[in-house]
Amino acid sequence: MAFRFRHLEIPGVILIESEVFADTRGFLMEAYKHSAFHQAGIREPFVQMNHTHSTRGILRGLHYQHPPFTQGKLVHVARGEIFDAAVDLRVGSLTYAKWVGCLLSDRNPRLMYIPPGFAHGFCTLSKKADVVYLATAEYSPAYEAGFLWNDKDVGIRWPIQHPTVSERDAGLPPFRKADIRFVHPSNDARRDTGRAR
Helix, strand or coil, X not given: CCEEEEECCCCCCEEEEECEEEECCXXXXXXXXXXXXXXXXXXXXXXXXEEEEEECXXXXXXXXXXXXXXXXXXXXXXXXXXXXXXXXXXXXXXXXXXXXXXXXXXXXXXXXXXXXXXXXXXEECCCEEEEEEEECCCCCHHHXXXXXXXXXXXXXXXXXXXXXXXXXXXXXXXXXXCCCCCEXXXXXXXXXXXXXX
């Protein structure tokens, strides 16, 4: 089976399309294959799988975990439709505080890979949605963080006007007051070069 990897507007965020084999029984698709993903540059090992079930209008996010438990995520919709969004939190990145989003559903063979150093969130557009995602680090309550889903400085264009959010998500800080500890790899390299001198 074949995968197509398409880099989105923010480098590192990848939309993945998988070949689907369908017949009268249903269909089969590969959602992940180590060799293909490794060749495409997605090389962090996945160590945890999560499954969320939501109804229409639910919004989850925007969440992330601090280093050393920062999570990359591979998001797939098993049932229903969602709008999935990622925000670049890597200080020094040319796309810092920028967002990218796309529709994922059980009607298309697409997944979205969100690398470490990004906040993630999604809203449910269908009556029900089951979202399964792999993570490159285990959940760590002591290192989790987030910021408001509708922060005006980030300006995500969510396709629903009045989503239902949890009490916890509603109480997250605005982006400017969020605790962000990520550094873009190019900044790390410059610092290393400076120390070498």
